[in-house]
Amino acid sequence: MSSPKNAFYAQSGGVTSVINVSAAAVIETARRYPEKIGKVYAGRDGIIGALTEDLIDTSVESPAAIAALKHTPAGAFGSCRYKLKGFDKNLAEYERLIEVFKAHDIGYFFYNGGGDSADTCLKVSQLGEKMDYPIQAIHIPKTMDNDLPLTDCCPGFGSVAKYTAVSIREAGFDLKSMCKTSTKVFILEVMGRHAGWTAAAGGLAAENEGDDPHIILFPEVVFDEAKFLARVKHSVDTYGYCTIVASEGIKNAEGKFVADAGSVDAFGHTQLGGVASTLATMIKTKLGLKYHYAIADYLMRAARHVASKTDVEQAYAVGEAAVEFAVAGKGGVMVAIERQADEPYTWTVGEAPLDQVANVEKKMPAEFISEDGFHITEACRRYLAPLIAGEDHPPYRNGLPAYVQLENTPVEKKTGREFTVA
Structure with a gap:
């Protein structure tokens, strides 16, 4: 009987407050299948860890340390924004992956990320067909943007x-x-480049007429300065003040980001930031009103202290299912969350083919946005409300959340050569 293959797990893209919950699920579940999976090696800084043979041995971590990941935000093993090029554009990368996988007897690949990460996972899953190296690649969904297709939520x-x-x-x-x-x-100002899910969530706070927020700005709705200013004035005249949730990705009629910073990130995405200040200046100049603004940015995605219990449970479930899918012989799929009912909210875990997930963005449907374009509908509220339900507070010590930092013990390199990531 052949010895069990080792597994590679890595985190990719912008981290979240619950991505480590999925990591814990992968490691804990893999430890339940010693006859199928040897060790779980984590890639330091995502796929870059595989390319540079910078692997972390999770087997040296205690069960208590791995369990503590469930209440620790951000990426315990480091994340990255790095997208593999096509096989015809950089064959050396794929040859290097095979070299590292062979050297460390890796037969399972778990990649935890969003749309671009799904693309990376898809390419790795094709190694068997294109380069004669069979590997079971499973994508574990993660994105605060909620824009992955074929899953109820992310x-x-x-x-x-x-x-x-x-x-x-x-x-x-x-x-x-x-x-x-x-x-x-x-x-x-909240994150959300092309999809307005995060901004829409602010609408849950408005349960009655006049409740905050008074205005929500979605990337799916063309930003009209005149209409926006008129709505701000109406809110101030009616309620005495105006609260706004604005997505960083709103665009004008010419299709240009209102907050275009003039640069791109490692994935080729336009760098955004500053839409709140742009709107504030507009309000001050045109309406003469005093304002304040805040940019949630990293604070919102790192806020484990206010995590949704539903979110924590789903993050664990997709990590656990990824391992179970792999040991059952599956590959080339993303774990998907399937909604069964709204009230009470029930869901199950299923799968979606990676070639239908990679590089596809799920935007807000029109029926989720109010007719005037400034708020959410009841249908949207029904969709969103269960996803924020429940509390799952981390333990506290000396008045602060007690988070874990793993040892992250490196695995001895075996390939005998260095590889430079461009």
């Missing part, structure tokens, strides 16, 4: 959605108490 999103709704509700209470003699407008 682990990482529920907690960000909760953070957004809580933050705009609390800021609204603050603003309302001071608006008579002070600030009239508050803008919360």
Whole structure:
């Protein structure tokens, strides 16, 4: 009987408050199948760890340390923004992956990330067919943007959605108490390049007429300055103040990002940031109103202290299912969350073919956005509400969350050569 193959696990793209929950699930589940899986090696800084043979031996970590990942935000093994080129454009990368996988007897590949990560996982899954190196590649979904197709939602999103709704509700209470003699407008800028899911989540805070937020700006709706300013003025005239949740990815009629910073990231995406300041300047110049704004940015995706219990449970379930799929002989798929009912919210875990997931963005459907383009509909509320349900607080020590930092013991290199990542 042949010895069990080792597994490679890595985190990719922007991290979340629950990506480590999936990591814990992969490691804990793999340890339940010693006859199928040898060791789980984590790639330091994502796929780069595989290319540079910078592997981490998770087997030296105690069960308690791995369990503590479930309440620790960010990427315990480091993440990256790096996309493998096509086989015809950089064959050396794939030859290097095979070299490293062979050297460390790796037969399972678990990649935890979003749309671009699904593309990387798809390419790795094709190594067997294209380069005669069979490997079972499973994509574990993760993205706070909630824009992966063929899954009801994406682990990482529920907690960000909760953070957004809580933050705009609390800021609204603050603003309302001071608006008579002070600030009239508050803008919360949230992440979301092409899909408005994160901004939409702010709408959950508005349960009654006049509740915060008064305005939501979605990437799916063309930004019209005149209509926007008119709505701001109406809110201030009606309620005494105006609260706004603005997606970083809103565009004008010419299709240009309002917050285009003029540069791109490692995936070729336009660098965004600053839409709140742009809107604030517009409000001050055209309406003469005093404003404040906040950019949630990394704070929202790292906020493990306000994580959704649903999100934590789903993050663990997809990591666990990935391993179970692999030991059952599956590959070339993404673990998917399948909604069974809204009330009470029930869901199961299924699978989706990677070639239908990679590089596809799921945007907000029209029926989720109000007719005037400034808020969410009841259908959207029904979809979003279960995803922020429940609390899963981390343990605290000395008044602060007690997070874990793993040893991240390196695996001895065996290939005998260095590889430079461009």
